[in-house]
Amino acid sequence: MPFTSPNMNYLRRVDLNHLVTLQALLSEKHISRAAIRLSKSQPAVSHSLAYLRKTFDDPLLIRRAGKLELTSKAEELLQPLEEALAQLTTLFEPPEFSPMLANRTFRIAMSDYGVRVLLPNLLSQIRAIAPNIKFIIKQGSREAMIASVVDGECDIAFGVFPDIDKELQKETLFEDEFVCVADKSTLPDCGYLSLSAWLSRFHLLIALKEGVDNEIDNSLNKIGHKRNISVILPHSSIAGELVRGTDLILTAAKRTLGTLEKQSELTLFRPPFHIDSFNFDAIWHKRKATDPSHIWLRKMIYHSLTVKVTPNSVCV
Structure with missing residues (x-):
């Protein structure tokens, strides 16, 4: 005869819908996230939690330091609950996803x-x-x-x-990896800048907002330098246009530069200091x-x- 956990006796007394809610609550430890996971309203999940607390004669989730934590009984329930629901799901084949018919x-x-x-x-x-x-x-x-x-x-x-x-x-x-972009007319014939020359120029930064750490300036800080940022942009779509015809230098991830490399007025070159790839x-x-x-x-x-x-x- 297969072993039956004492907690299984509790689980058999509870409506299946409440068991699904219980699993979501114990997994998420958060009423709002459990509601999103179940596609239910938060009041409905809270009502179910109240029912479950009464059924199991235990708070199940208690608030500590602003977060919900499992009680000892909830910890004991979690594994048999997951096993019970997993066995139930094997009775049903998961719906096959059809891209052509899906409305998602x-x-x-x-x-x-x-x-x-x-x-x-x-x-x-x-x-x-x-x-x-x-x-x-x-x-x-x-x-x-x-x-x-x-x-x-x-x-x-x-x-x-x-x-x-x-x-x-x-x-x-x-x-x-990161590369630099500059107007070709502002570069020496070698198409490259030394660190001192790079630092003497003004720079364009792509960032959602000012003051946020980025890999480029973090790498510069490690070697004791700081660049002169003249323009901060929240997106990269216009960056090439701003570099063309100016003395600005753009340092950005290579894949984001798109077709800039093919524009004859611009030159791409490696930064004159190490920046980790990502x-x-x-x-x-x-x-x-x-x-x-x-x-x-x-x-x-x-x-x-x-x-x-x-x-x-x-x-x-």
Whole structure:
């Protein structure tokens, strides 16, 4: 006879809908995030929590230092609860995701850099096979993008994420490096600047707001230098136009520069000091890991980065 945990007796007395809510609450430790995960209102989840507390004769979640934590009984319930619900889900085949028929909106957080390097190829492929898929693109700081994924406000985020919350998953999409751009007429014949010459020039910075740390100035600080920033832009689309015909220097990730390298008036050259290359990552919450539509989107993202768009290059 298989072993039955005493907690299973509790679980058998509770309505299945409340069990699903209980799992979300114990996993998220947050009423609002549990409500988002379940597509329910916050009052409905709070009402269910009150019912569960009465049923189990235990508070289940208690507030400490401004956060909800599991009680000892809740800790004991979590594993048998997850096992019970996992067994139930095996009774049903997950719905197959059909891109051509799907009517789904994805909320994605990314910077201007992400828009330039990801969206053109990705949208070209998705529009060919999933005409009813919609995207809402949100922009924000690194911290804001992480928070939006944790809170369920965004399905996936793209950026540089050296540290993420433990409930998130991460995949590196590619590595990029920094290069400098200047008007060719302002450079010596060698097309390069020494560190002293580079520091004597005025610079253009791409940043959402002033005063935010960036890899370029952090690298300069390490060797005891600071550059003269003349212009701060929140996006890179016009950066090349501002460099052309001026003495400004733009230092930015190579992939964000697009076709600037092909413009005869401009020259791209390596920075005269070391700046670490960086990984460009995708992050999503563990709750999305097995969602068929989310799995499909992630596959399309990887495909769009490796396959040139042609009428026959899209995948289903």
